[in-house]
Structure formats: C-alpha cells, structure tokens
Amino acid sequence: MYMKMTLKYYFDYAATTPLEPRVFRAMRPYFSQKFGNPGSIHDAGRKTKEAIEKASAKIASILHCRSKEFIFTGSATEADNFAIFGMVKANKAMGKKIIVSAIEHKAVLAPCNALAEEGFEIIKLKVDKTGLVNPADIAKLLDSNTILVSIIYADNETGTIQPIREIAKVIKKFRVQNNTALPYFHVDASQAAQYCDINVEKLGVDLMTVSSHKLYGPKGIGGLYIRKEVKIKPIIFGGGQQNNMRSGTENVPSIVGFAEALALAEKNKNRECVRVEKLRNELEQEIFKLIPKVVLNGHPQKRLPNFLNVSILDIEGEAALLYLDQKGIFASTGSACDSQTLEPSHVILALGRPYEYAHGSLRFTLGKYTTRESVKYLLKYLPPIVKKLRQMSPVNLKIGKEKEISLPKAFVSGQTPHFLRKRKSK
Amino acid sequence: MRKIKKYKSDIVNKFTGAKWVYSKAVKNHFFKPRNFLACDPKKSEFDAEGIVGSPACGDVMRMWLKINQKKDRITSCKWRTFGCASAIAATSALSVMATEKGGMKLDKAMKIKPQDIIKRLGGLPDRKIHCSVLGDKALRAAINNWFKKTSQYDRIMIEGSRIIDPFTKVTEADIEEAVIEGALTLKDVQQRTKVGAGYPQCLPEVEKLIHFYKEKYFGQDK
Numbered sequence: 001m002y003m004k005m006t007l008k009y010y011f012d013y014a015a016t017t018p019l020e021p022r023v024f025r026a027m028r029p030y031f032s033q034k035f036g037n038p039g040s041i042h043d044a045g046r047k048t049k050e051a052i053e054k055a056s057a058k059i060a061s062i063l064h065c066r067s068k069e070f071i072f073t074g075s076a077t078e079a080d081n082f083a084i085f086g087m088v089k090a091n092k093a094m095g096k097k098i099i100v101s102a103i104e105h106k107a108v109l110a111p112c113n114a115l116a117e118e119g120f121e122i123i124k125l126k127v128d129k130t131g132l133v134n135p136a137d138i139a140k141l142l143d144s145n146t147i148l149v150s151i152i153y154a155d156n157e158t159g160t161i162q163p164i165r166e167i168a169k170v171i172k173k174f175r176v177q178n179n180t181a182l183p184y185f186h187v188d189a190s191q192a193a194q195y196c197d198i199n200v201e202k203l204g205v206d207l208m209t210v211s212s213h214k215l216y217g218p219k220g221i222g223g224l225y226i227r228k229e230v231k232i233k234p235i236i237f238g239g240g241q242q243n244n245m246r247s248g249t250e251n252v253p254s255i256v257g258f259a260e261a262l263a264l265a266e267k268n269k270n271r272e273c274v275r276v277e278k279l280r281n282e283l284e285q286e287i288f289k290l291i292p293k294v295v296l297n298g299h300p301q302k303r304l305p306n307f308l309n310v311s312i313l314d315i316e317g318e319a320a321l322l323y324l325d326q327k328g329i330f331a332s333t334g335s336a337c338d339s340q341t342l343e344p345s346h347v348i349l350a351l352g353r354p355y356e357y358a359h360g361s362l363r364f365t366l367g368k369y370t371t372r373e374s375v376k377y378l379l380k381y382l383p384p385i386v387k388k389l390r391q392m393s394p395v396n397l398k399i400g401k402e403k404e405i406s407l408p409k410a411f412v413s414g415q416t417p418h419f420l421r422k423r424k425s426k
Numbered sequence: 427m428r429k430i431k432k433y434k435s436d437i438v439n440k441f442t443g444a445k446w447v448y449s450k451a452v453k454n455h456f457f458k459p460r461n462f463l464a465c466d467p468k469k470s471e472f473d474a475e476g477i478v479g480s481p482a483c484g485d486v487m488r489m490w491l492k493i494n495q496k497k498d499r500i501t502s503c504k505w506r507t508f509g510c511a512s513a514i515a516a517t518s519a520l521s522v523m524a525t526e527k528g529g530m531k532l533d534k535a536m537k538i539k540p541q542d543i544i545k546r547l548g549g550l551p552d553r554k555i556h557c558s559v560l561g562d563k564a565l566r567a568a569i570n571n572w573f574k575k576t577s578q579y580d581r582i583m584i585e586g587s588r589i590i591d592p593f594t595k596v597t598e599a600d601i602e603e604a605v606i607e608g609a610l611t612l613k614d615v616q617q618r619t620k621v622g623a624g625y626p627q628c629l630p631e632v633e634k635l636i637h638f639y640k641e642k643y644f645g646q647d648k
Binding site for chain 1: 486506
C-alpha cells in the first residue's frame with residue numbers, strides 16, 4: 001500500500017526514480033549466479049565480461065559512439081569529476097581557463113571551485129531570465145587559454161534545456177579557426193538523458209555525463225562518454241580496468257541495469273515526452289489558475305517535459321513541502337531551509353530572481369507513474385496548504401516590486417543583512 | 427485523509443551525529459499552530475507589536491501582544507511567521523510559553539533565550555537552530571514597543587552591538603549571526619562578514635567570539 005502511494009503522489013522524479021521491474025530482472029542473475037570478476041580469465045569471469053561488453057555496445061548504439069568511448073563510473077558526480085579533473089590533468093599545459101554556466105550542478109561547480117583555488121580561471125557564465133545560456137557569450141569568451149567548456153544539458157532545478165548543438169558549433173568554429181583541438185566541450189546530461197536527444201554525433205560534444213538512477217536504472221552507476229580524440233587522464237588508479245581509465249572491479253549488475261534502463265528510456269522517449277508534457281502543462285495551468293502570486297522559474301517552452309518549478313510568493317518552500325509530505329505528496333524546494341549550506345538555490349538566484357523567490361520555490365517533477373489522478377490529488381491539496389501558510393505569513397510581496405526589501409527595519413539589530421552586503425560588494 | 431505508514435521518528439547523521447527529523451512537539455506545533463493571527467488586527471486590538479527578520483533571508487516573525495499593565499504580564503500573544511517548519515513551530519511554542527499559567531511576567535519574557543524555546547520543542551536539528559533564534563527577538567521587540575508606548579524607557583533593552591572592526595563596521599551581532607548561520611570557522615565567518623579585511627588586529631577577538639557563540643548555540647563538542 002505504502003509503495004503504491006509513494007509512486008502515485010511522487011513528484012520528485014528529478015531527485016531519483018524507482019527501479020524499473022524489467023531492469024531489475026535483467027540485473028538479477030548478476031548478483032549471485034553470474035558473479036564472476038570480469039577481470040578473471042575463467043568461464044565465470046568471461047560470462048560477466050561478456051555481459052559488460054554487451055551493455056557497453058547497447059549504450060554505444062544509443063549514444064552513437066564506440067563502445068570503448070564510454071567509461072562506467074560510480075555515479076554521475078564521479079563522471080563530472082572525471083571529465084573536469086581528468087581533462088585538466090592532461091591539458092593543463094595548454095591553458096588554465098574553464099568556462100561553465102552559473103546553473104551547473106554542484107558536481108561540476110565544486111570541482112571548478114577546487115581548481116580555482118589551484119589558480120585556474122573559472123568563468124561562470126550568466127544565464128538570461130529564462131535560464132538559457134547564450135552561445136554568442138561563449139564565442140566572446142573563448143581564447144587560446146581556454147581548455148574546457150562545461151554546460152549542463154538541462155539543469156536539475158528548472159529543467160531548462162540549453163542550446164547544446166549551437167554551443168558545440170561555436171566551439172568547433174573556434175577550434176577550426178585557430179587550428180587547435182581545445183577547448184573540449186563537456187555536457188552533463190544527467191537530467192536530460194531521459195527526454196532529450198543524446199546522440200553525441202548530432203550534439204557535437206566531446207564529453208557527456210549520463211546517470212542511471214534518473215532514468216529508472218539502479219543507483220550507484222553513471223558513465224562518461226569520451227570522444228576518442230580527447231586527451232584525458234584517469235583520476236582513479238588501481239587494477240587498470242576499463243582500459244586503464246577507471247580502475248576498480250566493474251559493477252556488473254548495475255552496468256547491465258544501466259544499459260537496460262537507457263535502452264528502455266530511448267525506446268519510450270517520444271511517447272513518454274508527449275504523455276508527461278500534457279500532464280505537466282495541465283498541472284502548470286491549474287496551479288496558475290488556482291493560486292495567485294505564482295511565478296514560473298525556467299524557460300516557458302524550452303524545458304524538460306516533466307519539470308515544473310514555481311515560486312509561490314509569501315510562503316516558504318520547506319514549510320509547504322512538509323505539509324505536502326503529510327498528505328503523501330513528495331516534492332522538492334530550492335529554499336535555503338532545505339539545503340545544507342543555508343543558502344537558497346543558486347540556480348533560481350542565477351535567473352535574477354530575488355532571495356524571496358528562491359525561498360518560495362517548489363519543484364514538481366513528473367514521471368512514469370504520474371497519472372491524471374495524481375495531478376488532481378496534488379491540485380486538491382496544494383491550494384489550501386498555500387492558503388493556510390499565507391494566512392500565517394506576515395509577508396506580502398508585490399510582483400514587479402521585488403527589488404525593494406519588504407521590511408528593512410525588521411532585521412536583527414536593525415542592521416544590513418549579509419546578503420545585501422554581498423550584493424553591494426558585487 | 428489516508429494514513430501513511432509511520433517510519434522511525436529520528437534519523438541520525440552518522441558523520442555529525444546531528445538529528446534531522448523533527449520532534450513530535452515540533453510537528454505538533456507546525457501542523458497545528460497555536461495563537462496565530464488569521465485576520466489583520468484593528469489598531470486598538472493589541473497593546474504592542476514587534477517584527478524581526480526579512481523574507482529575503484528566509485524568516486520573518488511578527489508578534490502582537492496584549493499586556494496587563496497592573497500585573498505586568500502578557501495576557502495574549504499572537505503571531506505570524508514566514509519561514510520553515512521549525513520557525514513556525516518555534517513561534518507557536520513561544521506564544522504558548524508567553525501566555526500559559528496566567529501569562530508571563532514581562533521581565534521574564536525579556537529574558538527568554540533561543541535555548542528555552544528549543545528545549546520546549548524537544549530539540550531542533552542543528553542547522554535549524556537559527557530559525558528559533560528570531561522568536562525571542564520578535565518577542566523582545568514587541569515588549570520594547572510596549573515600554574516605549576508606556577514611557578518605561580529605562581526598561582527598554584536595545585539589541586545593540588559593539589563594533590569590532592572599524593573598517594568594515596562588523597559588529598558582535600554580525601559575528602553571532604554568521605555563527606548561527608553555520609559559519610563555524612574564522613575563514614567561513616570572514617567570507618560572510620569580511621571582518622578583519624584591512625584590520626587583522628581584531629582577528630584574535632573574532633576567534634574568541636566565534637568560539638563563544640559556537641558553544642552558546644551548538645554546544646561544546648562541535
């Protein structure tokens with residue numbers, strides 16, 4: 001009963017997805033029956049080696065690359081780290097400038113911050129109000145010192161889809177004009193792989209991160225596509241598995257599951273896109289109809305079909321989240337209260353939204369088990385929860401006047417709060 | 427409403443030992459908030475009013491009080507809060523504390539500390555401590571407002587603060603706020619407040635203050 005309800009009113013598919021039963025069936029033999037180490041030369045080892053080869057070939061045919069161009073990692077975070085640190089290690093003599101967008105996932109931003117401490121120049125590209133990166137901005141920033149451009153395919157908070165092909169063209173043009181192989185172009189497709197085109201030939205990317213548990217595969221496995229010509233060095237050393245690129249005994253069941261999940265996602269892509277988008281649009285329209293003072297975060301059209309991120313003014317995301325949780329509805333927020341750092345979502349702030357908006361942001365992400373009924377259930381409970389919290393709230397923001405601080409005299413000790421000081425110093 | 431299977435009420439972080447899930451008392455106050463003011467009050471309805479926080483930093487608390495001047499006690503305490511679950515629960519619990527047993531004496535109410543509210547709530551997750559801190563400040567602001575109205579100027583307590591760094595004008599309260607918000611090392615606090623930039627002589631004192639506030643809000647072993 002609990003399982004079923006969890007799935008029905010689960011609106012957090014961007015956080016993770018349940019393992020698809022078919023994927024689980026494919027994985028099952030590789031736990032206790034076909035358990036051999038793929039590095040062993042005997043039959044038990046050869047069997048699992050074969051399974052890995054098959055899984056690699058399956059993934060390669062979906063990405064339109066060669067089998068050996070795809071390296072399995074322990075997570076998408078590891079794949080991002082591998083892409084950045086691995087390529088920096090191999091190419092640091094060529095330059096010290098890396099361009100990323102301001103709305104990258106922490107798995108990209110944190111390695112970049114670490115590199116910044118080592119003296120690398122990290123450019124965090126601004127996005128427009130809808131969350132889009134402008135390829136022309138990248139063209140302006142490219143120079144002979146730039147070794148890597150890393151842009152997220154679709155960010156994990158608003159789901160805005162970036163113009164990856166256009167950015168790839170800009171980078172290619174620069175490379176041809178200057179007769180160099182650099183900069184490389186890395187794309188984090190963790191969220192996007194389920195719903196977007198991940199044909200690396202068409203996209204024109206050099207490195208691409210794919211995650212398994214975002215597309216109904218097992219957790220603890222991800223992978224990085226590395227174009228054959230890309231110079232990269234491993235960051236994990238050991239027994240030399242996966243062509244020396246990522247040591248450690250291969251996680252055979254998860255690799256099998258990952259390939260199966262990706263194949264299923266690819267097969268159902270078009271149909272799921274249409275179905276989920278219809279439900280999402282319905283939810284979006286109804287929320288805007290039923291609740292006053294709501295702002296959409298992200299691009300109105302160029303967005304993953306299962307993403308809806310809204311800022312509900314005058315209330316705080318975490319409080320709303322817990323009231324929803326009480327009704328068995330699971331969602332997510334960009335509010336500071338829900339983060340480890342007590343800083344609100346950097347993605348919502350990068351859209352140029354004030355702090356107030358980020359605190360009131362709610363993310364609903366739909367998926368395979370979302371039905372019209374689940375959307376109706378959410379729509380039944382969300383408006384009264386918002387009403388109750390607004391009744392409790394002393395805040396009354398006005399759309400369009402968000403630049404003004406609502407109650408300046410209210411600060412502790414009547415002082416300028418730290419976030420305003422930060423803004424001033426910028 | 428359909429019933430959801432209850433899971434274990436507390437989850438402990440294996441790295442920090444910090445509790446995450448809210449206590450029963452917090453949940454109770456959050457889902458059934460006491461004394462919150464549903465309609466805007468008329469001017470004469472309350473004797474005093476106080477407000478702290480800002481929507482930008484994530485928490486705002488506003489309090490209205492009715493006070494029995496003869497007995498010097500709070501007779502009614504109503505509030506509105508913009509904030510997360512613990513902020514709402516903390517204000518709700520505070521309002522109960524201020525009005526129970528015939529109402530709290532004003533002198534006692536002025537001395538309520540965040541820890542008192544946290545104790546009443548049966549504890550709060552570490553990173554939620556700062557949410558409850560505003561509650562007592564809002565109450566003090568309201569009582570100060572009352573003292574002003576009734577010309578008892580000698581009783582007003584100003585939440586003033588000493589300037590530590592004359593260049594950046596960082597005060598003790600700034601350091602306190604930074605620590606509450608999770609900056610537990612000198613580097614973190616400097617990142618937030620820019621204290622000591624151009625006046626490194628003040629840094630030993632800043633370190634002392636960080637240590638003091640760390641103990642005050644998070645206990646000794648952190």
